[in-house]
Amino acid sequence: MVKKNRILLENKSTHSHRDLRMAHVFLSDDLIVQVLSLLTIKSLMRFKSVSKQWKTLISDPTFVKLHLHVEHQKNIWFRIWNPATKTISKRLRSSFGYLTPLRYTFCYDNSTTTYKVVVLFPTHQVKILNLRDNSWRTISSFPPFHHVTPSSRIVNQGVYLSGTVNWFAIQTDLSIDYYHHRKDITVDQFVIISLDLATETYMKLSPPRGVDEVPHFEPIITVLMDCLCFSHTLNLTHFVIWKMTEFGVEQSWTQFLKISYQNLQVDIRFGQYGELRFYQLIPLCLSENGHTLIFENSVSSQLILYDLRDNRAEVTCDNKINWFLAKNYVESVASIC
Known part of the structure; x- marks a missing residue:
């Protein structure tokens, strides 16, 4: 028995x-x-x-x-769900361990009309899951001496745009933590690494030339209005968003917004002695009419709705939602796999 x-x-x-x-x-x-x-x-x-x-x-x-x-x-399985059709994929085989910290990006390969999942490993190895046949491929690792900082594990898991996946990185042969080693970094070391899904090759993009000093907090790349955007803090007083109006053309970087933290109702200092804390303000999306920009406050799970017309912010708070994991979603009736 x-x-x-x-x-x-x-x-x-x-x-x-x-x-x-x-x-x-x-x-x-x-x-x-x-x-x-x-x-x-x-x-x-x-x-x-x-x-x-x-x-x-x-x-x-x-x-x-x-x-x-x-x-x-140990290998793990996962599924992908289409909220529009309420359908769920079959179990998809993983090729890595359960406890491995990874960065996932769900994307679409225009050249093969195939949905894919791009996974970046801590070793900078990149694997791609083809959802059509549930097969994994290992492609070339990041160009040498390019480091995706540990703090970007949450807010910078890879940004998909027009058949590419993009990461903010620092050109260094050291494994550094941005927040604690900011003084050892220069703006010239900043780079955006872009993976072309069709050719499976990398391209390096420089950040905006208007960024002339290392921000106190790690810069963030996002997609707004179908454009690659580069965001950073400025002098601990403003939050700046740059927009690449033509993807891949570094000369097309233009300053889209410069917003004071005061208008955003954000206090990046705290404590009895006003010490500085690690802080990330993450642009999530812009409303269809272009009037409201939605931010996430990584410190207190706040959602900030900023009205660009009158420079006013409305702050909401829901501790049950991890807003930093939010992604733009476009409805589709396409079968996942």
Whole structure:
């Protein structure tokens, strides 16, 4: 007879009513081992205190070997959902481990009329998933000595525009953190690396020439009005957005907006001594009439609606939504895969 353990699970679906119910679920020892083998080492150390049996299990050499194998060899699956048609793709095979920090970009290859997922690894290796046949390809890594800074892991996962994927990077052979090593960086090291999905080749683009000093916070690239945009803070008083009116032509950079943080109702200093904190203001999208620009405040999960006509901002706050993960969505009836 297979031994079973009883585990109490919280029914999270009733949180809105503050009615917490406990369900009794029985899991076999084998299943518990499989579940625990997927956890991080930090979590396993915590779960040692659950019971003597779990402490013994987690310390067992057989489990240690299993966990090491899973950590290095486990592959994951994911699906892609089309909100317009309410259809979901089949399970898509991944070729990397569960715990690997990655940057994903969902995109469309005009040359082959195929949807693709571009994945950038911490080692700067790039893999492309073709959703037509669910196949992965590894392409050439980033040009040498170009570093995508750690802080861009969230806000700069790759920007798709006209058959290309673009990342902000710094030309250096060092693995640096922008926020803590800003004084060691020069504007001349700034670069935008653009991957052409059709040719699978890279092109380097320079930022606007009007950027003559290293901003206190890492610059951000986004797409507004179907144009590549470069955004940065200026003297801790203004937020500036540049627009590349003709993609790939560096001479076409023009200053689109220069907005004071005061008008945006943003205070980038905090604390008793007014110290400076890491801060990212992320342009999400521009309304169809061109009157309202929507920003996300990475510090406090605020959504800022800025009216360009009267330079006024309306600040909303919803702690249940991670706005920094928001992407522009265009409805399509096309089959994903």
